[in-house]
Amino acid sequence: MVKRKGILWLSLFLLAASVLAGCKASSSTGDADFPNRQLTYMIPFEAGGQSDIEARRQHKHLEKELGQPVVITYKPGGGGSVGWTEMVNKKPDGYYMAGINIPHIILQPMSNEDTGYKTDQIQPVALFQSTPIGLAVKKESGIRSMKDFVQKSKEDPGKVTVAGSGTFSGHHLALQQLEQQAEMKLKYVPFTGAATQVQAFLGGNTDAILANSSDLLKYKDRLNILAIGGEKKLGFFPDTPTFKELGYAMNPTIDRGVGVPKGTPEAVVERLEQAFLQIAKDQKIQQQMKKEGFLPLEMGAKESEQYIEQRKKELEPVLQELK
Known part of the structure; x- marks a missing residue:
């Protein structure tokens, strides 16, 4: 009787080991x-x-x-x-x-x-x-430089609206850094994505935009790009200063x-x-x-x-x- 129980336990152990090995093999094969x-x-x-x-x-x-x-x-x-x-x-x-x-x-x-x-x-x-983020306004805005933008913003604190993509995103952080370093107050307007953000801005729904370099390049003939992220000037925007070149300790990118x-x-x-x-x-x-x-x-x-x-x-x- 004791011998039979031993054989039974050994059989169960071998069966369990076989099932476990099969599961591991199956998992490994699945990954492979x-x-x-x-x-x-x-x-x-x-x-x-x-x-x-x-x-x-x-x-x-x-x-x-x-x-x-x-x-x-x-x-x-x-x-x-x-x-x-x-x-x-x-x-x-x-x-x-x-x-x-x-x-x-x-x-x-x-x-x-x-x-x-x-x-x-x-x-x-x-x-x-990687996509540098830039600040831009429309050509007809009359704003030609970051200095002009800061001055206008300080004349109407909290009134100048800036389009961005999402909250607590790269665009949102860039706006907050800019506000702090330039000692001005802006109004951030978040959108659900870059496409919606850009179209809203071009349609006149905001005064400015913090946009991705690709969008700025696409619509550059309609914009005055005031500053852009990057450690050095970008080849596709050779005349646009970086935020760092303008004295801002920020390099906004996504x-x-x-x-x-x-x-x-x-x-x-x-x-x-x-x-x-x-x-x-x-x-x-x-x-x-x-x-x-x-x-x-x-x-x-x-x-x-x-x-x-x-x-x-x-x-x-x-x-x-x-x-």
Whole structure:
């Protein structure tokens, strides 16, 4: 009887070990086979903005690199927070990814505990683009320089309206920094995305705009661009001074990339990283970006994580001071 019980327990143990090994093998095989079905690439802004433009540029290359269909969807709202909140709650299997923007994914959770997501719930896959932010007015405004703009703003404190994309975003932070350093008061008007923001401004709904370099380049004949982000003058705006050149301690930019929910298997993250970096290294794509007013980046998952941590440390004291 004792011998039979021993055999029974041994059989059960071997069966359990076999099942566990099978599960591990299945999981490993699943990661190795990734992707084996359609993927979703969600843009947390409206169609037509910079994030959408880049996703569309990557689209056919992504499908080729990954060997599966990729569907681009949109979830605008809250300067990206609505879409990122949805993304972090998706199954962490790599089949649902989202465009991410820095400093948005840092500033929003830092400034509001009810944002719906935390920065560390997003696993960055790659950063592939940087976009300087510039301040502009329409040519007919009569404002020709930053000095003119500051003077007008001080004549009517809080009356000069400035369009931006989202709250506690790169545009919003740039406005707050400018207000503080120039000792003036402006009225920030947030929109759900760059496309809506630009059209509202061009339609006369605001006096000025803090816009991405690509949009400024597209409409440069209708604008007076007063200052722009960057450590040095940009090739596509050789006559526009940077904020730093004008004496402002600020370098407003938006970095774009793609992320997945935290907990996504490392092998899956690496597979997506490989695909996005392969596209980022494409010389034709880099040339297109520069022609359109973007600055190419090639940052993988680990480097992106380190960069985000670095930016968090930089932005935390600034945000506390500006709140």
